[in-house]
Amino acid sequence: MAQTKSATKLRQMLADPDKIVVCPGVHDGLTARVALNVGFDALYMTGAGTAASRLGQPDLGLTTVDDMANNAGMIAGLDRSVPVIADADTGFGGPLMVARTAEKYILQGVAAFHIEDQVMTKRCGHLMGKELVDTPTFVARIRAAADARTRMGSDIVIIARTDALQSLGYEEAVARLKAAAEAGADMAFLEGMRTKEQMTQVVQDMAPTPCFLNMVGGGVTPLINTREARALGYKVVIWPIAGMTAVYLGMRELCRELKGTGEIQDRRAEDGKIDGGLREVFELCGLEACVQFDKEVGGASFSNGA
Numbered sequence: 001m002a003q004t005k006s007a008t009k010l011r012q013m014l015a016d017p018d019k020i021v022v023c024p025g026v027h028d029g030l031t032a033r034v035a036l037n038v039g040f041d042a043l044y045m046t047g048a049g050t051a052a053s054r055l056g057q058p059d060l061g062l063t064t065v066d067d068m069a070n071n072a073g074m075i076a077g078l079d080r081s082v083p084v085i086a087d088a089d090t091g092f093g094g095p096l097m098v099a100r101t102a103e104k105y106i107l108q109g110v111a112a113f114h115i116e117d118q119v120m121t122k123r124c125g126h127l128m129g130k131e132l133v134d135t136p137t138f139v140a141r142i143r144a145a146a147d148a149r150t151r152m153g154s155d156i157v158i159i160a161r162t163d164a165l166q167s168l169g170y171e172e173a174v175a176r177l178k179a180a181a182e183a184g185a186d187m188a189f190l191e192g193m194r195t196k197e198q199m200t201q202v203v204q205d206m207a208p209t210p211c212f213l214n215m216v217g218g219g220v221t222p223l224i225n226t227r228e229a230r231a232l233g234y235k236v237v238i239w240p241i242a243g244m245t246a247v248y249l250g251m252r253e254l255c256r257e258l259k260g261t262g263e264i265q266d267r268r269a270e271d272g273k274i275d276g277g278l279r280e281v282f283e284l285c286g287l288e289a290c291v292q293f294d295k296e297v298g299g300a301s302f303s304n305g306a
């Protein structure tokens with residue numbers, strides 16, 4: 001089963017004492033293709049980016065389970081050898097719904113997902129005024145996901161995320177993560193850390209449960225690089241808004257150029273060739289493999305070239 005393989009692969013990466021899994025955030029097929037092409041061995045599907053790209057909306061709990069699971073599955077399908085860790089927000093409902101969410105993510109071939117303890121009308125972890133469910137409700141979410149995993153014969157990695165640091169403080173947040181680990185979560189994600197002390201402390205307090213680090217540009221957590229994250233003992237680091245920011249800045253630049261000058265000049269690489277032209281993008285998305293496939297199975301769609 002393809003869906004089992006990517007989770008197993010991620011588990012092997014997590015078990016390697018020398019390995020830290022670094023994931024750029026991607027939100028669609030194109031941003032995923034770019035990250036794969038650069039050579040990342042795992043990807044993170046961002047909920048914030050999914051909301052922005054699919055709905056044109058902020059990260060306020062507006063995406064449905066199908067928006068998220070389908071997006072994650074499409075991305076996971078681009079290269080089954082590269083595990084995709086996906087945002088599953090609050091799990092989208094009560095325990096029955098959380099179990100269905102886990103099933104959908106498993107069937108989509110996602111390697112891991114995180115479930116958090118915000119209320120359903122959630123918001124980005126780096127915004128103010130977050131509201132939480134109580135610990136038993138959070139634990140029931142994790143247990144429901146773990147039960148679905150067992151029922152499906154899957155080894156998908158379940159990451160417990162708590163947003164409790166903002167309103168309840170560090171001790172309560174860690175207690176929630178410990179209760180979630182007890183209920184079947186494999187990893188701990190303390191959202192919205194504000195100091196390097198907290199970033200150091202949580203890895204020690206959660207051991208042996210491995211920790212997950214969220215590096216959001218413009219967020220509340222101090223940014224550290226891979227070397228520093230490894231030294232602190234993190235096993236996974238995500239840069240969730242990498243794709244979203246790149247698209248935003250790139251698109252804004254080209255739109256301003258078109259509006260201001262009436263045209264968009266070709267970008268040239270150092271060797272003078274056009275950089276990022278349409279054929280390059282099609283090739284990134286597998287043009288050659290598509291033509292080859294058609295030929296191999298006896299098709300003639302591209303016998304005149306492409």
Ligand SMILES: C[C@](O)(C(=O)O)[C@H](CC(=O)O)C(=O)O
Pocket residue numbers: 025045046047048049059087123124125126191214216219240241
């Ligand atoms: C990780 C996250 O859940 C995401 O959707 O990518 C967000 C990131 C963001 O909104 O900047 C979060 O940290 O809540």
